[in-house]
């Protein structure tokens with residue numbers, strides 16, 4: 158017994174790297190602080206392991222101080238140039254494509270991963286990342302040592318900062334993730350308590366919600382989905398992977414580089430980054446992470462994009478809310494609370510009525526007004542069943558279909574949406590000007606993010622209101638000119 162205790166002690170001292178910095182970040186961690194103070198040279202490591210890195214690429218703090226480190230071009234790079242090539246063994250994925258190389262510790266990991274809900278896939282790959290982080294001599298150490306020490310995703314916000322987001326759908330998601338991490342911490346502890354030391358995937362270390370959260374955030378903010386063949390039946394599936402060095406690229410919707418997936422001579426995965434445009438010297442290399450709203454950018458990546466064209470606010474389709482909006486808009490219609498049977502029928506087709514109704518609707522984004530909401534308002538504000546029946550649902554749902562049920566109907570529908578916007582704005586506890594003043598005074602990065610997030614949500618509403626007001630004015634002047 159005593160001997161095995163000594164063996165455990167030796168194992169734990171020499172075969173793992175402590176997770177301590179995941180739960181206790183250094184006193185003033187910044188976006189640029191890495192897991193270890195002087196991490197290995199990542200570019201050299203990629204080249205040494207058979208990868209290619211363009212000679213004019215460097216890792217450096219981004220010109221925009223809030224984006225952490227980035228990849229910068231030191232010289233002009235022509236369009237089409239290959240910038241980075243990673244051979245198949247460099248990406249870090251949950252399951253290695255080489256069959257038969259897994260050990261007992263891997264099967265513990267696989268069993269834990271089975272308990273992670275699909276939507277939190279980043280935790281699954283995060284378990285693998287934690288395993289490699291704990292292992293002395295991990296193949297990926299040069300990569301892992303270069304990962305950020307802290308992440309600004311809301312699971313690490315203080316309670317006040319979470320409240321300061323002021324937006325229920327995001328609060329719900331943040332709470333869900335926090336609750337999952339706390340429950341999963343217990344599950345991981347329970348599983349690891351019964352594991353033999355030599356099979357412990359984290360070198361005998363305690364894994365808590367904080368280290369799990371670090372791993373989940375590292376993956377959600379840095380992994381890319383690539384296509385891979387399913388090992389059992391060969392069907393192509395998208396697999397999240399961490400792509401060393403490539404994940405030093407920051408995001409832009411107008412990115413100057415893109416990822417290409419290829420196969421090498423032995424049909425193994427090869428991941429390339431290619432210049433999509435000419436890249437000037439000193440310019441950052443950027444990738445497009447996707448057409449995401451600010452909820453996802455904040456939840457997964459820990460940043461908020463100003464004037465994000467894909468951002469929107471979520472509302473619940475609710476008769477009482479519509480009734481209130483129509484009163485604010487000065488339009489009286491009883492149809493909101495008691496639609497006629499033909500109107501109910503269309504609402505059911507729009508999935509806004511009935512048992513399986515989906516009541517989430519949106520304002521903002523590329524549509525400006527959720528097509529289902531717009532169609533419902535047009536229909537509820539119409540008394541002309543025959544005219545409504547003439548139109549296809551796709552026309553009734555489209556804002557670019559100009560006044561399909563007549564100008565008066567369209568003005569009433571748009572004014573009701575504008576009133577909905579006024580009500581939605583009123584639900585935020587602070588005004589835009591207050592937020593702007595608070596933002597100037599604010600020193601904490603996470604408090605700033607919370608204020609920026611809610612400011613952007615309010616801007617989405619204001620932009621939608623301006624867009625709709627412009628349309629109402631145009632329609633009204635048309636109505637006047639038509640006499």
Ligand SMILES: C[S@@+](CC[C@H](N)C(=O)[O-])C[C@H]1O[C@@H](n2cnc3c(N)ncnc32)[C@H](O)[C@@H]1O
Pocket residue numbers: 188189223224225226227305378379404405406407408409457458459460461
């Ligand atoms: C894939 S990593 C990019 C490298 C990262 N900047 C670093 O220091 O390691 C993604 C992270 O970079 C930051 N980032 C990337 N693009 C950004 C942007 N457009 N605005 C603000 N932060 C950004 C965020 O912290 C995000 O979680």
